[in-house]
Structure formats: C-alpha cells, structure tokens
Amino acid sequence: MKKVLIITYYWPPAGGPGVQRWLKFVKYLREFDIEPLVYIPENPDYPIVDKSLLDDIPKGITILKKRIFEPYFLAKFFSKKETSTISSGIIKEAKTQNLLQKLFLYIRGNFFIPDARKFWIKPSVKFLTGYISVNNIDTIITTGPPHSLHLIGLGLKKKLEIKWLADFRDPWTEIGYHKKLKLSTSAEAKHLFLEKEVLTSADQIITTSFSTQKEFQQKTEKPISVITNGYDPSLEFSSELDQKFTLSHIGSLLSGRNPINLWKVLQELISEDKEFSTDLVLNLVGTVSDDVLKSIKEHNLGGNLELPGYVSHYKANNIQQTSQVLLLVEINSFETKGIIPGKLFEYMASKRPILALGPKDWDVKNILAETNSGTYFGYHEEASLKQHIQSLYKQYKKQELSVNSLNTEKYSRRNLTGDLAKLLKE
CATH class of the missing domain: 3.40.50.2000 (Glycogen Phosphorylase B;)
Structure with a gap:
C-alpha cells in the first residue's frame, strides 16, 4: 500500500x-x-x-x-x-x-x-x-x-x-x-x-x-x-423542520461579510407583514463580528436574531437539516470570487434551499446552478432578493418549502x- x-x-x-x-x-x-x-x-x-x-x-x-x-x-x-x-x-x-x-x-x-x-x-x-x-x-x-x-x-x-x-x-x-x-x-x-x-x-x-x-x-x-x-455521505438527515421561518448561517460572519441588502430587505418585510415578523428567525451560528451585529440591529432585526455561538460539527449538521433556509455569505470583493466555503457542500447534503450572497462572478454561483440547490444574489440586488424571500416564505407557509438538488454525488x-x-x- x-x-x-x-x-x-x-x-x-x-x-x-x-x-x-x-x-x-x-x-x-x-x-x-x-x-x-x-x-x-x-x-x-x-x-x-x-x-x-x-x-x-x-x-x-x-x-x-x-x-x-x-x-x-x-x-x-x-x-x-x-x-x-x-x-x-x-x-x-x-x-x-x-x-x-x-x-x-x-x-x-x-x-x-x-x-x-x-x-x-x-x-x-x-x-x-x-x-x-x-x-x-x-x-x-x-x-x-x-x-x-x-x-x-x-x-x-x-x-x-x-x-x-x-x-x-x-x-x-x-x-x-x-x-x-x-x-x-x-x-x-x-x-x-x-x-x-x-x-x-x-x-x-x-x-x-x-x-x-x-x-x-x-x-x-x-x-x-x-x-x-x-x-460526508454518512450524514444522518432529520425529517422535522423548524416551526419558525429560520434563515440560518453556519460559520463565522466577518466584518466584510455584511450583506446590508439582506438586512434591508428583511427590515422591509417585517415592517410590511406582521405575520412574517412573527415567523422570521435569523439564526447566526458561530462567531459574528461587532460590525455585522450593529448592522442587523440598525435594521430593527434584533428581535428576530438568535446567536447560539460556536457549536459542534454534529450540532451544526442538525441545524442545517432542520432550518427552513440556509444562508451562505462571502465578502464582496474581487479577491473572494474564488472562495468556495466548505459549508456549501454540507448545506447541499442537508437538502435545504440555499440563499447565497457574494461577489460578482463567484464560483459558488455556478455550483448552485449546476446542482439546483439554491439561488445567488449580488450585494447590490434588493428587488429580486426581496421577491425571492417572499416566494420562499409563501412556500414555507404552505409547508412546501424544499429543494430538488441534482448532481451532488460528485461532491461527496x-x-x-x-x-x-x-x-x-x-
């Protein structure tokens, strides 16, 4: 050998x-x-x-x-x-x-x-x-x-x-x-x-x-x-989803990973729809920078925010499998377009819809399209991002929020x- x-x-x-x-x-x-x-x-x-x-x-x-x-x-x-x-x-x-x-x-x-x-x-x-x-x-x-x-x-x-x-x-x-x-x-x-x-x-x-x-x-x-x-193909999947409309991000949210457009859209949605405001949970698992927390609170999302801190890999997998939507965020710069976070693939294995926000020409965009596992938005998109979240929320209310991913086996x-x-x- x-x-x-x-x-x-x-x-x-x-x-x-x-x-x-x-x-x-x-x-x-x-x-x-x-x-x-x-x-x-x-x-x-x-x-x-x-x-x-x-x-x-x-x-x-x-x-x-x-x-x-x-x-x-x-x-x-x-x-x-x-x-x-x-x-x-x-x-x-x-x-x-x-x-x-x-x-x-x-x-x-x-x-x-x-x-x-x-x-x-x-x-x-x-x-x-x-x-x-x-x-x-x-x-x-x-x-x-x-x-x-x-x-x-x-x-x-x-x-x-x-x-x-x-x-x-x-x-x-x-x-x-x-x-x-x-x-x-x-x-x-x-x-x-x-x-x-x-x-x-x-x-x-x-x-x-x-x-x-x-x-x-x-x-x-x-x-x-x-x-x-x-x-890892040995991941065990949970069949019970969160009762709330959870948008979960697993991993560090650095100062540069601060999607203001997302916070702005969520702020608009909770102000326009009381039921959405009650259902929304923004679950940020891991280290979150002070700059990001400040932005979230400035957009009146503090009441919807959960901060479990760092959790074990096993617990993170469980959160991924039970969340309604999984957030993937990368710094908006030319240098980061080639960064493919490892959690993308575990997100895919969890078979939950992925909402990705990152730089122009991000490599992640092509993988999401290839596998039909989520949707990408740039940092300056707001109208289309809002429409997409509204669509996800409507599916959630009907208990029909799911994803039909394809060609993921190559990433095992x-x-x-x-x-x-x-x-x-x-």
Missing part, C-alpha cells in the same frame, strides 16, 4: 472548516489503497475546539507530532481577545481599528512571513527528513493556510527525492485579508517570492476553486487540479478522495 505523509496544522480537536478537508480525506484514503500518515503540531493554539471531530479519526492512523512555538501565546499577555480575533481571521475595517489592533496587524504582516507558524518550518524539515528516509515515504502533501506549511514541503523537496503536492484551501497573496496586514514593500515582495517558489517547486498544485486555479496558472506551469471541499467526500487518489498514483 502506498504511503503518503500529510502535513497539516489543523487536526482534531481543532474545530472549524479548516480541519475537516484533510480529516475526511484521511478517513477514506485507505479505500483507495493509500495509507495516510499525518504530521501535526504537538501544542497548537487552535482558536476553535471541537472534540466531536476526534471520533472521525480512523483507527490505527500514524500521527506524528512535534512542538511548535506559537507567538500568539505571547501576544495574549497583551490582549487575549484581540489575539484570538486576528488568529481567527476576523479583521476589522481600518477606520474602526484601535491602536492595539493596528499594531498587532503590522507585526503579524511584517515580522511573521508568511504567517505566525513560521517557527515550525526548520525543526519540521529536520525531523521529517530523517523520518521520510527511514520509512520509505515517496509522497508528501502540505495544506495551507497557514502557508508556512508549504515552506516545510519546499524544504523537504530541496533535500529529498520526493513527490510533493501543495494543497491551497485558500489563496495566498490574493486572499481578502492579505491587504489588511499593513505590509511594507519588502514584506509584500517576500510574500510574492515565497508564493512563487512554492508554486514552481511543487510537483502538483491543488486548489479548492476554479478562480484560484486560474490565478495560479498565471504564476506557474506546474499542473493545477481543482478538488473542492465536500460533504468519498468521491473527492478518489480524485485525490488518482493524483497520488500518477
């Missing part, structure tokens, strides 16, 4: 979407005659913890660990809240940042390149060089962010005769928050140099979206494959692992 070493920062008990991609690949790789070994930090600083994901780790998997120096531990002495916020990817708009936030961002962007996990690179390369040689491993996979892990792959590639696949769950220099890091000219140049070196040194690049694939094709001639995130975790296995065996 072919051995493959997977180098990842996020692993159970880490919570959130970053951990699930490779946890699920590891879960199914043995079905394709590939034995995965996993290398993770021994003492990571995970902003979100979900111990329920530990149950998904296959029995007998070799998991290698090595200590990592986490500068976020030191930063917490100054402000635990600000450190956790930035490490979670929630960055406020410049005009609303206080002095401490600006300082943290400047230090993060200019002194920790490509990111705060850079101190794990050298000790990992040294340790893994010996381990790979002794254990006859001929293929490694690095997955980022954090993109420091790709530099571990780069270091191993320079030392060993080894096949290297670099998996980009998100872009590097084109991701939305990159411009908010207050980078100096030299820091920006270093990011671009390291990105280019990784893209031209890896044997195979994997992206989760077609827009990121196109972006990288301008930077390297190496083969680039798209393997999206997906859903098992089938996607089959696509990965083909690359590994080439």
Whole structure:
C-alpha cells in the first residue's frame, strides 16, 4: 500500500472548516489503497475546539507530532481577545481599528512571513527528513493556510527525492485579508517570492476553486487540479423542520461579510407583514463580528436574531437539516470570487434551499446552478432578493418549502478522495 505523509496544522480537536478537508480525506484514503500518515503540531493554539471531530479519526492512523512555538501565546499577555480575533481571521475595517489592533496587524504582516507558524518550518524539515528516509515515504502533501506549511514541503523537496503536492484551501497573496496586514514593500515582495517558489517547486498544485486555479496558472506551469471541499455521505438527515421561518448561517460572519441588502430587505418585510415578523428567525451560528451585529440591529432585526455561538460539527449538521433556509455569505470583493466555503457542500447534503450572497462572478454561483440547490444574489440586488424571500416564505407557509438538488454525488467526500487518489498514483 502506498504511503503518503500529510502535513497539516489543523487536526482534531481543532474545530472549524479548516480541519475537516484533510480529516475526511484521511478517513477514506485507505479505500483507495493509500495509507495516510499525518504530521501535526504537538501544542497548537487552535482558536476553535471541537472534540466531536476526534471520533472521525480512523483507527490505527500514524500521527506524528512535534512542538511548535506559537507567538500568539505571547501576544495574549497583551490582549487575549484581540489575539484570538486576528488568529481567527476576523479583521476589522481600518477606520474602526484601535491602536492595539493596528499594531498587532503590522507585526503579524511584517515580522511573521508568511504567517505566525513560521517557527515550525526548520525543526519540521529536520525531523521529517530523517523520518521520510527511514520509512520509505515517496509522497508528501502540505495544506495551507497557514502557508508556512508549504515552506516545510519546499524544504523537504530541496533535500529529498520526493513527490510533493501543495494543497491551497485558500489563496495566498490574493486572499481578502492579505491587504489588511499593513505590509511594507519588502514584506509584500517576500510574500510574492515565497508564493512563487512554492508554486514552481511543487510537483502538483491543488486548489479548492476554479478562480484560484486560474490565478495560479498565471504564476506557474506546474499542473493545477481543482478538488473542492465536500460533504460526508454518512450524514444522518432529520425529517422535522423548524416551526419558525429560520434563515440560518453556519460559520463565522466577518466584518466584510455584511450583506446590508439582506438586512434591508428583511427590515422591509417585517415592517410590511406582521405575520412574517412573527415567523422570521435569523439564526447566526458561530462567531459574528461587532460590525455585522450593529448592522442587523440598525435594521430593527434584533428581535428576530438568535446567536447560539460556536457549536459542534454534529450540532451544526442538525441545524442545517432542520432550518427552513440556509444562508451562505462571502465578502464582496474581487479577491473572494474564488472562495468556495466548505459549508456549501454540507448545506447541499442537508437538502435545504440555499440563499447565497457574494461577489460578482463567484464560483459558488455556478455550483448552485449546476446542482439546483439554491439561488445567488449580488450585494447590490434588493428587488429580486426581496421577491425571492417572499416566494420562499409563501412556500414555507404552505409547508412546501424544499429543494430538488441534482448532481451532488460528485461532491461527496468519498468521491473527492478518489480524485485525490488518482493524483497520488500518477
């Protein structure tokens, strides 16, 4: 059986979407005659913890660990809240940042390149060089962010005769928050140099979206494959829907993910229809930024708002399956059109109508159309968005609100692992 070493920062008990991609690949790789070994930090600083994901780790998997120096531990002495916020990817708009936030961002962007996990690179390369040689491993996979892990792959590639696949769950220099890091000219140049070196040194690049694939094709001639995130076919479906007209969003709502057009439309609907006002529940599960909460309350939706906070992956699946409508929201910018949130596919598996709001030419729009699983709207659409929500509400009142999705099987975790296995065996 072919051995493959997977180098990842996020692993159970880490919570959130970053951990699930490779946890699920590891879960199914043995079905394709590939034995995965996993290398993770021994003492990571995970902003979100979900111990329920530990149950998904296959029995007998070799998991290698090595200590990592986490500068976020030191930063917490100054402000635990600000450190956790930035490490979670929630960055406020410049005009609303206080002095401490600006300082943290400047230090993060200019002194920790490509990111705060850079101190794990050298000790990992040294340790893994010996381990790979002794254990006859001929293929490694690095997955980022954090993109420091790709530099571990780069270091191993320079030392060993080894096949290297670099998996980009998100872009590097084109991701939305990159411009908010207050980078100096030299820091920006270093990011671009390291990105280019990784893209031209890896044997195979994997992206989760077609827009990121196109972006990288301008930077390297190496083969680039798209393997999206997906859903686990073992999900159990609930048949009982919420009694209320629930619009649920699962996951972080960052400051930039603030669909004012949606809040405005909902405000109009609750003011025009008392029954709608009584039935509507806006259920935001996970971290919600202060900017988003402020906007919601300014549109008189505070009485319809529920904030359960972070919940386990199992609980999130249950909420998805029982909600009337599932909200998918992405930042409205050119840089985010290639971001396909992992929850899209679990939304699809829940077989509930998806209401998506995001940037122009968003990759998600094509997937929704292909699978007939939901409807996309831009940030500046109001009239058509209002009509659509009214239509959904009328179906809900008749107890007929459903979705007839098609062609979703290709996005099951098992089938996607089959696509990965083909690359590994080439």
